[in-house]
Amino acid sequence: MKRTRRNLSLRLAISAAAMAFALSACHDKNPDRPAPETPAQKAAALAQRKKDLLDSVSGVWKPLEGDGLLTVYASAGKAQMADGDDPLPVGLGDVDPDNQTVVIKINWATRDELRTLALHDPTEGSAPATLQVTDGNGNQTEYTFVRKVSNDDLNRISRLGASPVKATTDANAAPQAQLAAATNRGVVDxxxxxxxxxxxxxxxxxxxxxxxxxxxxxxxxDTSTMRYVTETSGNNTPWVRVTYEGAYCTADEQDSQTGCAPSHGTEAPVTGWMNYTRLMATPRPQQ
Known part of the structure; x- marks a missing residue:
């Protein structure tokens, strides 16, 4: 009887040891892994990657061929661009960190256009990053990085006439043939x-x-006053004489981030000149 009990105890001990060994083996085959990311963590990581891409495309860029500088600033749903002395009122489109591309939305006078900024960051050596800009017709221009955007750049774009808020037109919006026809319309709103x-x-x-x-x-x-001016950038731009009456800002009050918050009003109609391609025939739909 005692021998039977000893045999049973021995068998139980052997079984327990075997089970412990098996559990140990399973544990070794499945080492501790980090917990999967939550949806909130994934969203935060994607947002950070988009921010990093926008920071990278923001800068002063020089074309590989020709003269001039392209200034790009994109952040938090806003965008500013200037081609030389020509401000390009733009809106920020899709940001794709996987493909390193940023879409810039431009509303021309007659159509909408999407321009794609593709960042090519070198993985080896110390070569500067390059930016490839593809316009709505498929034309591509390569730029090399010069420096990061400064507050002076943003203030300069604001003084040139572009606001960092969403914009709807571009300096070269309307074809010259349409502009020539427009000169026969007289004075229009x-x-x-x-x-x-x-x-x-x-x-x-x-x-x-x-x-x-x-x-x-x-x-x-007054469309009969239209005349073309060759800007310092080389662009041939149409200008017209306009009359305005209402609230306005001064240059000192122009904020590089929020734009113009009017604090003055004209005492009488004021006449001056504006780039015709920045004007719209009908009011912009309010969102």
Whole structure:
């Protein structure tokens, strides 16, 4: 009887040892793994990657061929761009960190366009990053990185007439044939899009700013005064004489982030000049 009990105890001990060994083996085959990311963590990680990409495309860029500089600033749903002395009122589109691309939305006078900024960051050596810009017609231009954007750059773009808020037109929006036809319309009402605009003392972006007209404002435009001006960037731009009456800002009050918050009002209609391609035939739909 005692021998039977001893045999049973021995068998139980052997079984327990075997089970412990098996559990140990299973544990070795399945080492501790980090817990899977939660949806919130994944969203935060994606947001950070998008922010990093926008930081990388934001900068002053020089074309591989030709002269001039392209200034790009994109952050938190906003975008600002200037091609030389020509501000490009733009809106921020899709940001794709997987493919390192950023879409810039431009509303021309006659159509919408999407431009794609593709960042090529070198993985080896110390070569500078390059930026490939593809326009709506498939034309591509390569740029090399010069430096990061500064507050001076943002203030300069604002002074040139572009606001960092969403915009709806571009400096080269309307074809010249359509603009020539427009000169026969006489005096018409037109509107600004989603940008604040300088009312200038003469045709051309280098002329002194009289005042800053807030976005979406209504203007009286004398299309018979249209004339083309060759800007410092080399672009041939149409300008017209306009008359404005209403609230306005001064250059000192123009904020590089929030744009124009009008604090003055005209005592009488004010006449000046504006880039015709920045004007709209109908008011912008309010969201």
């Amino acid at each position: 037109m509107w600004l899009g989603g940008i604040d605009m300088n009312l200038r003392s003469c045709p051309g972006s280098t002329c002194a700013a009289v005042l800053i007209v807030p976005k979406d404002s209504k203007l009286s435009v």
